[in-house]
Amino acid sequence: MGRGESLKGRVAVVTGGTRGVGAGIASAFARAGARVIVCARRPPEVPPDDCEFRPLDLRDPTAVRDFFADLDQVDVLVNNAGGTPYRMLGESDAERHARVIELNLTAPLTASLAAREHLAAARGSIVMIGSVSGTRPSPGSAAYGAAKAGLENLARSMAVEWAPGIRVNTLVLGMVRTELSSLHYGDEAGIAAVGATVPLGRLAEPREIGEAAVFLASDAAAYITGASLLVHGGGERPAFLDAATVNKEA
Template sequence: MKGRVALVTGGTRGIGAGIARALVEAGAEVVVCARRPPEVPLPGVEFTAVDLRDRTAVHDFVGGLPRLDVLVNNVGGSPYRPLGGGESGGGGGDVERHARVIELNLITPLTVSLAAYEHLKRARGSVVMIGSVSGSRPSPGTAAYGAAKAGLEHLARSMAVEWAPEVRVNTLVVGMVRTELSHLHYGGADGLDAVARTVPAGRLADPSDIGGAVVFLASDAAGYISGASLLMHGGGERPAFLDAATANKGGC
């Protein structure tokens, strides 16, 4: 990746920081953008404060970059928010909150990608979308997030066809990752260990795992890969019916 410039959106912590570190280690010049700077310094990474939901700010920032070879659309996420529930009782306010989740996880990557297109076309560059297994399975409590990630994967496939052959576009479909905020989703150490046991690989992914896969997809080693979705989920999740069947058999 030496001599290449990479932009990672939301790259100040967690998965994004792991991606930024991996790109730096591979020799790229890395820029990250988010609303707030990283709490832990990222050596070799340049930070710019940008509200990625402000489309004018995004176009001004990306358009002002002197060069761009790799775009990693990492920004995203969602609070736990059941459909039809919450403080608003499922009214208009609740709809607006779900809409904001879709905007962050789908519209924002589209906005950044469009702003980066001319740079990437000149560089014959690459886009990596950070997707989620939530886009291909039911996501109770984060349905809007799952729907947005499903849309993001479809967007990447269409973009790969429209922008070929100058720009490659792929999706990294990520499973459960152990970050500094994992305890908010899975509980403390015991909860994390219990969740890890449901993964065939026996552990949650580390941000460095995701970073390594991004480097691969952005590199010449993946020069013939475009419009693809690479699963990074440690083998998936053990089907619940197997545990139920095993428990029932044991009781006979």
């Protein structure tokens, strides 16, 4: 079976698949031969190639259940929708932080439950889009980090409860270069400087995240469930190595 046909005949739903990482994931599934449905609250300015768009507010459980009930087939669900503004904990109230958790943790749970019947019938796969923010302190995005930590744990429990019919895995992402990178890292020089802190020397491209998601959803990963795949370019160089006063010339 050729790589371009590895998901031929399968239906993949990508939440938040209209831009950035989500668009990269959606395009990768389309290249792999899947029929791809992307959903978000607003239509994309430039739809991902060969993908269908359907509007959906993932914070509305009834709308989410209706969305999946209207589909005849779902083989793959990629819970990508999420994100957060930069906000220190003391700068906002608990209710606003809770909305970040709702989008990044509760919404993927709602979508997974709504899609479960379809996925079980297809012996399908769920791919959660996690973050290194869930594995380390995340000042300025603490609620987001807490939600992503919970998402990874949810995926592990879901993988056990729903086996063997549905596989559930997590992509743990590092920094990805998207159309919003300048808001986080500044101009091209800032983006390059941030990329230089990664062992591989650059930020990931959305296409690369998409290829990893396709792998986890494909038959090549048929014995992988409850796993977390780190896609972070090697992570972050420990700060203490640069602060140390020994071996500077090594």
